[in-house]
Amino acid sequence: MTREIAVVAFAQTDHRRSTEESSEVEMLMPVLHGALAQTGLRTADIGFTCSGSSDYLAGRAFSFTLALDGVGAWPPVSESHVEMDGAWALYEAWTKLLTGDADTALVYSYGKCSPGSVRDVLTRQLDPYYLAPLWPDSVALAALQAQALMDAGHTDEPALAAVGARSRADATANPHAQLKGPQPHGDYVVRPLRTGDCPPVSDGAAAVILAAGERARQLCERPAWIRGIDHRIEAHGLGVRDLTDSPSARLAAERAGAFERPVDTAELHAPFTSQEVILRRALRLGDDVRVNPSGGALAANPVMAAGLVRIGEAAARVHRGESDRALAHATSGPCLQQNLVAVLEGDPR
Amino acid sequence: MPEVLKAPLVVEFPFTRSLGPVQSAFLTGLRERVVLGVRTTDGRTLVPPVEYDPRTAEEIHDLVEVAPTGTVTTWAWNHEPRRGQPLDTPFAWVLVRLDGADTALLHALAAPGPDAVHTGMRVRVRWAGERTGAITDIACFEPYDAEPGQPGNHSGEFTEPLTGIVAPARLDYTYSPGRAQSAYIHALSEQRTVGERCPSCRKVYVPPRGACPTCGVATAEQVEVGPRGTVTTFCIVNIKARNLDIEVPYVYAHIALDGADLALHARIGGIPYDQVRMGLRVEPVWTEGARYPDHYRPTGEPDADYDTYKELL
Ligand SMILES: [Zn+2]
Numbered sequence A: 001m002t003r004e005i006a007v008v009a010f011a012q013t014d015h016r017r018s019t020e021e022s023s024e025v026e027m028l029m030p031v032l033h034g035a036l037a038q039t040g041l042r043t044a045d046i047g048f049t050c051s052g053s054s055d056y057l058a059g060r061a062f063s064f065t066l067a068l069d070g071v072g073a074w075p076p077v078s079e080s081h082v083e084m085d086g087a088w089a090l091y092e093a094w095t096k097l098l099t100g101d102a103d104t105a106l107v108y109s110y111g112k113c114s115p116g117s118v119r120d121v122l123t124r125q126l127d128p129y130y131l132a133p134l135w136p137d138s139v140a141l142a143a144l145q146a147q148a149l150m151d152a153g154h155t156d157e158p159a160l161a162a163v164g165a166r167s168r169a170d171a172t173a174n175p176h177a178q179l180k181g182p183q184p185h186g187d188y189v190v191r192p193l194r195t196g197d198c199p200p201v202s203d204g205a206a207a208v209i210l211a212a213g214e215r216a217r218q219l220c221e222r223p224a225w226i227r228g229i230d231h232r233i234e235a236h237g238l239g240v241r242d243l244t245d246s247p248s249a250r251l252a253a254e255r256a257g258a259f260e261r262p263v264d265t266a267e268l269h270a271p272f273t274s275q276e277v278i279l280r281r282a283l284r285l286g287d288d289v290r291v292n293p294s295g296g297a298l299a300a301n302p303v304m305a306a307g308l309v310r311i312g313e314a315a316a317r318v319h320r321g322e323s324d325r326a327l328a329h330a331t332s333g334p335c336l337q338q339n340l341v342a343v344l345e346g347d348p349r
Numbered sequence B: 001m002p003e004v005l006k007a008p009l010v011v012e013f014p015f016t017r018s019l020g021p022v023q024s025a026f027l028t029g030l031r032e033r034v035v036l037g038v039r040t041t042d043g044r045t046l047v048p049p050v051e052y053d054p055r056t057a058e059e060i061h062d063l064v065e066v067a068p069t070g071t072v073t074t075w076a077w078n079h080e081p082r083r084g085q086p087l088d089t090p091f092a093w094v095l096v097r098l099d100g101a102d103t104a105l106l107h108a109l110a111a112p113g114p115d116a117v118h119t120g121m122r123v124r125v126r127w128a129g130e131r132t133g134a135i136t137d138i139a140c141f142e143p144y145d146a147e148p149g150q151p152g153n154h155s156g157e158f159t160e161p162l163t164g165i166v167a168p169a170r171l172d173y174t175y176s177p178g179r180a181q182s183a184y185i186h187a188l189s190e191q192r193t194v195g196e197r198c199p200s201c202r203k204v205y206v207p208p209r210g211a212c213p214t215c216g217v218a219t220a221e222q223v224e225v226g227p228r229g230t231v232t233t234f235c236i237v238n239i240k241a242r243n244l245d246i247e248v249p250y251v252y253a254h255i256a257l258d259g260a261d262l263a264l265h266a267r268i269g270g271i272p273y274d275q276v277r278m279g280l281r282v283e284p285v286w287t288e289g290a291r292y293p294d295h296y297r298p299t300g301e302p303d304a305d306y307d308t309y310k311e312l313l
Helices: A024-039 A063-070 A086-098 A118-125 A138-151 A157-173 A213-219 A247-255 A273-282 A306-319 B021-031 B179-188 B306-312
Strands: A005-012 A048-052 A079-082 A104-112 A188-190 A203-212 A224-233 A265-267 A325-332 A338-345 B007-018 B035-039 B062-066 B069-078 B091-098 B105-109 B122-127 B138-143 B164-175 B193-197 B221-225 B229-237 B250-257 B264-268 B281-285 B295-298
Touching (some): A005 A213, A005 A306, A024 A203, A048 A063, A079 A086, A086 A203, A086 A306, A086 A325, A118 B164, A138 A188, A138 A273, A157 A273, A203 A213, A247 A338, A306 A338, B021 B062, B091 B138, B229 B306
Parallel strands (some): A048 A079, A048 A104, A265 A325, B105 B138
Antiparallel strands (some): A104 A203, A224 A338, B035 B062, B069 B091, B122 B138, B193 B221, B229 B281, B250 B264
16 A cells, blocks of 8 residues: 655755855755644654765765764664755655655755756766766757757747746746746757756745644644655667657656646756756646746756755645645756656545 | 855866777777777677677677768757867758768868758768877768779777877766755854744754755744854864864864754864864854854854763764
8 A cells, every 4th residue: 555645845945146155055054844834743753864966066075974964863863865856855765764764754945056057067967978078068969959949940039039038937936946037048058058048047045844644634734645656767868869859758658657647737957948948848747737837957956956946836826825835847868868757636625 | 044155166177088999999090090899799880989899798899891972861050169069160960871881970170151951961980189099089971973892901009099088078967055055154254143943843953955854844943052062073084174274183073053953064173183072062163254164163062971972973
């Protein structure tokens, strides 16, 4: 018998271009406390803790162990870390809860992009033999994908501009968003992508609390039940893939049960406007689905946290009664290489 | 709030990586101006070639030469090349399907401007003058209007095949240590050691990192500690560190400064290395203009009782 597991709390920082006045743990701590406070739980009550981050972003070796100071890891806690977006830490925590080893889990992630050049840092995740020596930055790779999408007739520059404009307009209702309100489509960064098609460079953190079964109902008035969650990956070589499609996102969605019934809301982790176009098609989201009411990663992109924020934002809409069935998506790797999809539902009202 | 401290930080490694047989043949081939692909069991030719079929995960090793000419499958105009990229003047990133291949290779295309580039255009390899067996042995691609190149019939066997590559990587950062550590460093520059107290368990952390690792809450109350302290434990260093001008052997110790609940570590000087002991009372030695103590030396006080520092070991 599978356990029912829900997101019962979500907190995030205000995402900003720089948080140079704070260390990572100083940036993270208020978010951890915020999520715990929503449930009344203390650190000692948490059954499992899992985090996602990358030391390459800020160039700080073992920063994830320092970040644990913010959790209060003494006496020792049951803990794990993934060098990935926090959405994958949430996946690990979900499996831990499924085993029955824990009833509650704290999931957090953080990304400080400001100390380095995130475009260059992300080249270090590429194939070290054939790609990394060329230093193809994240915008360049997304631009190759966007051009392929245009060549295939799936989008054009005005359509991409509209995605950016809609995202930043929606972000005005999100107090945590960084880039909001009318923004110019701007000059080319790497053609065909313009500044408006690219995410801001962000520092930020997020935390989510998961709970199983009755514990979830005690901790949250309307838990966001994880009806399904799955992640899939495609080949690393860009030239092997069809960059205009996302078969891994589609398969993850299928395995998560996303196609069984329509969703009313989708939080998509699409750092580039062109990637939203791909994901909408792959995930079969119609015009009646509210996509990225938070503004999405185009409004704030703390790398390693932006995917977890999507799950948190979708869950928070269920908590508030603004959604009954929401899809949350996170991505990792170049050009949507790896994708995670979760389906969240509230109890019937 | 004191000014935010910042310093440049460079993280640089020469990664030494071994090559599988297929990667070795491909990169050695580039050195010899031969482009090799690998054939999958269902008959596709992958360029660049990989050790395992990305569809079936089968081990593959059937090498086949492809032409140095090909077709652009997608492109992106890069008007501001970044450090390390193949060309330092504006260029197009391209995925190129070489004639004879079924997949595309990422590289740069030299072209006068974006108007000269389109998907479907024909290009050929421009070889680097000096080749070492690396993806950068292809300097870039260049537009090419003539007949497709004819692939040779290379077996993939080379004399002196590569067994590994050295891939240098460098990332530049601006490091800022955050609020608590900035305050600590500011105080140190006035020759004071200032920790922070946990509001919950009352422990004083030196150096402070902004959070109590036991309670998981922010520390804020600043507490000056020391300057004297007690050696809680130590080791004798016998190997000279690079770029460090200290004669070996020397002693590196954990020191519990008076008033601190966490030991910091520093070098012990002013005493023969084999006379350093647990409980030794020490004080910092500052050098002119330094932002932190050069080392700690004995105060001459009687040794501290074990019971006074056993919790700090
Ligand atoms: Zn404490």
